[in-house]
Amino acid sequence: MGSGSVVVTGIGLVTPLGRAVGEVLDRIERGERVACRPTFDLTPFSCPVCAPIEGFDAEEYFPELKTLRLMSRAAQLAVVAARLAIADAGIEVDRTYGGGEIAVFGASGLAAPPMEEIVDIFRETAAPDGTFDVQRFGRVGLKRIRPVLSFQVLGNMPVCFVSICEELRGENAAYTPWEGQGAQAIVSGIRAIRSGRAPCALVGGCDVKTHVVAFFCLQQLGLFESWVRNGRGPIPGEGASFLVLEDEERALRRGARVYARIPAWVLSTADAYSSRGDSFAGMFSRLAASAVEGFVGAGDGDASILDAENEGRSRAGIAPQTVLHPKESVGNLYAGAAALQVALGAELARRGGRGWRAIASCADRHSEQGAFVLEGI
Amino acid sequence: MNRVVVTGVGVMSPVGSGREVFWGNLLAGRSGIAGITLFDASTFPVRIGGEVKDMDLARIVDEFPGAAGIRERKILFALGAARDAVEDSGIREGELKDAVLEVGVGQEVLHLEDVTPFAHDADPGGSSMRGLLADPTRRALQAPPDSATVILGGRYGLLGGRYTNCSACAAGAQVVGEAFHMLRDGEVEVALVGAADSPINPLGLGGFIVLRVLSEENDRPARACRPFDATRIGTVLGEGGAFLVLETMERARARGARAYAEVVGYGSSLDAFRVSEPDPNGRGAAESMRRAIEDAGLGATEVDCVNTHGTGTPKNDAVETAAIKEVLGKRAYEIPVHSVKSMTGHMIAACGAVEIIAGCLTLARGAVPPTINLERRDPRCDLDYVTEGARRFEGETVLSNSFGFGGQNATVVLRRFS
Numbered sequence: 014m015g016s017g018s019v020v021v022t023g024i025g026l027v028t029p030l031g032r033a034v035g036e037v038l039d040r041i042e043r044g045e046r047v048a049c050r051p052t053f054d055l056t057p058f059s060c061p062v063c064a065p066i067e068g069f070d071a072e073e074y075f076p077e078l079k080t081l082r083l084m085s086r087a088a089q090l091a092v093v094a095a096r097l098a099i100a101d102a103g104i105e106v107d108r109t110y111g112g113g114e115i116a117v118f119g120a121s122g123l124a125a126p127p128m129e130e131i132v133d134i135f136r137e138t139a140a141p142d143g144t145f146d147v148q149r150f151g152r153v154g155l156k157r158i159r160p161v162l163s164f165q166v167l168g169n170m171p172v173c174f175v176s177i178c179e180e181l182r183g184e185n186a187a188y189t190p191w192e193g194q195g196a197q198a199i200v201s202g203i204r205a206i207r208s209g210r211a212p213c214a215l216v217g218g219c220d221v222k223t224h225v226v227a228f229f230c231l232q233q234l235g236l237f238e239s240w241v242r243n244g245r246g247p248i249p250g251e252g253a254s255f256l257v258l259e260d261e262e263r264a265l266r267r268g269a270r271v272y273a274r275i276p277a278w279v280l281s282t283a284d285a286y287s288s289r290g291d292s293f294a295g296m297f298s299r300l301a302a303s304a305v306e307g308f309v310g311a312g313d314g315d316a317s318i319l320d321a322e323n324e325g326r327s328r329a330g331i332a333p334q335t336v337l338h339p340k341e342s343v344g345n346l347y348a349g350a351a352a353l354q355v356a357l358g359a360e361l362a363r364r365g366g367r368g369w370r371a372i373a374s375c376a377d378r379h380s381e382q383g384a385f386v387l388e389g390i
Numbered sequence: 391m392n393r394v395v396v397t398g399v400g401v402m403s404p405v406g407s408g409r410e411v412f413w414g415n416l417l418a419g420r421s422g423i424a425g426i427t428l429f430d431a432s433t434f435p436v437r438i439g440g441e442v443k444d445m446d447l448a449r450i451v452d453e454f455p456g457a458a459g460i461r462e463r464k465i466l467f468a469l470g471a472a473r474d475a476v477e478d479s480g481i482r483e484g485e486l487k488d489a490v491l492e493v494g495v496g497q498e499v500l501h502l503e504d505v506t507p508f509a510h511d512a513d514p515g516g517s518s519m520r521g522l523l524a525d526p527t528r529r530a531l532q533a534p535p536d537s538a539t540v541i542l543g544g545r546y547g548l549l550g551g552r553y554t555n556c557s558a559c560a561a562g563a564q565v566v567g568e569a570f571h572m573l574r575d576g577e578v579e580v581a582l583v584g585a586a587d588s589p590i591n592p593l594g595l596g597g598f599i600v601l602r603v604l605s606e607e608n609d610r611p612a613r614a615c616r617p618f619d620a621t622r623i624g625t626v627l628g629e630g631g632a633f634l635v636l637e638t639m640e641r642a643r644a645r646g647a648r649a650y651a652e653v654v655g656y657g658s659s660l661d662a663f664r665v666s667e668p669d670p671n672g673r674g675a676a677e678s679m680r681r682a683i684e685d686a687g688l689g690a691t692e693v694d695c696v697n698t699h700g701t702g703t704p705k706n707d708a709v710e711t712a713a714i715k716e717v718l719g720k721r722a723y724e725i726p727v728h729s730v731k732s733m734t735g736h737m738i739a740a741c742g743a744v745e746i747i748a749g750c751l752t753l754a755r756g757a758v759p760p761t762i763n764l765e766r767r768d769p770r771c772d773l774d775y776v777t778e779g780a781r782r783f784e785g786e787t788v789l790s791n792s793f794g795f796g797g798q799n800a801t802v803v804l805r806r807f808s
Contacts, residue, residue, distance in 0.1 A: 123498065155600065162597065164665050186658070282548065
């Protein structure tokens, strides 16, 4: 059994604004934005922009790994972010901790089938009138499906690939599909450490929402409505964020650099969008941390969430000096967003020094909510 | 540390829906595998599956207003099974406010019928695809995987946290295990947990066919899934859902609830081997069992029955058997070991929850269901697989294994409640 106190000792990010948390934080504080027009035909969609990662090549990190070819882009982002987090924490697997001692909890987004490949199959197997022909699909289509397709769409694959690439064999779970489930992955890691089941946990999430299937889903789910109403809204992004959490006593004993302690957290089941600030107020009040210096907000350009969060913060008596809204700069990473929010809060707390506290808030339109206190030590 | 008991169960499965039908058919060794009727599979190399035949779809939609328009069977299975579990527990709906909800779900796939008519444009985002968005009844993807979580949470007013787990075949066991830890550690007093899946659709079945893990014995469906048999050639897909109500013993006692069994241990692990096959040494499977037994505070000699993952694939069953022997030693040869999937088929995300319910009933009713279709034993599979029919059981503990595609493993330990 450890100290029961959990600290952040490693951060790995692959985001449109960079891979080092310090750089990402600096660029957000400078108000940089990375939104651009997607390359596909946008006419069906209300949202005109996305936030892609330029120049990402997982082979930079895994030059010999044949497994990369089995991975979706989201899984590739995840394995790179996980590797960066572990390296950042100074952990050597099976030396610092056994692979079985490191728990892995990750979140992934909605399925992202490679549409270009699949649409070809549909075209070839459609009936003459263009409708789906199940008999032709069975006869012709199945031969065209590559076996690796399953590995590229299954929601648990990012966690599995991370485990394979880093040889991690600990307690685990995969969650889906939004930011709130990313917050749950972080909480599961905290729980595993606090209960003494694991001294260390790799937690985070990944998502790719810059492709046409994602735009279809987000549009159909009504997540682009604020673009119609207000001319601004969420910027679908892509990326992965992972944190290394450790039992504080074990981390200090091995001389780890600590970003921040996580003395309090809360998950809320209320829908951020419809609660008009009630759920945010309740959540922030439960943190019992009104005296905080920093705040990493969950607002993503959808005014409804931003207003609800601001109202909730005000009602909970939280008046921080520093307020960030990362999604307006880096885009919304959905299942990958929660760990980014917490990473930014941890970096703020590290810069602030001993006792400096930030709240990282996690929520999006279709999501559960969560909030974490990050405290400099 | 709280003791945690199972006070309600609900199940919809290929061998029948409802606790008594499900259990009666398991004990009778009746297979739920037959020719696929959900779609025309006549040109598919695999044309058999374990379909749920007795789902009252209209009643489920009536009872869950949020389910209107939902077409995905897995979501309806989740709602129906959860409803049955809540009713079975005797908890009044208002008393579930503080419950945690954990739902394991199968993968959402493209709606082929909806997408195909709009897929004749070379650019998948192009002009012809606009028609898909113009028709609100059509969807590119199936409903989001957290749909059952959202509908159940709203219907029962659950505010203790809502989790959606996508750990493939380990999901059903993980949701039970994670909620068990939360109850044991005092975070919550009651939980509604379960999982559902329905991979029997053209794309779901097709995905498993190209992975070459399914039996193609279409001419004898009830015999096609043969866990631990020397002639086994693959598993058979099944569908369904299963939910449990977990409560702290104090809370259950205070309201005079009946308990099926006590949950006493949970462990999970990762193979860290390959996504396409289990570690041939069974290291991950063994570690999952070892952690669960240790979490329960038991020794290997105190395990009285193993409810296996037992898929009927050539690799799984030999690896699982080796892992059981590694963890339990001599004890592995002294206890009943069985596979529910020999009758239900592989219900993917749902299988763990279904099999944990079978484990609860094994303890509550004193009987182990048989492993059917095991006639020529694989020499590597040399345990007591309960092949003669259901067997009387007086043991105290059942260990339930679920091993997920990709290398996620989960094990839950149940104990007779007295």
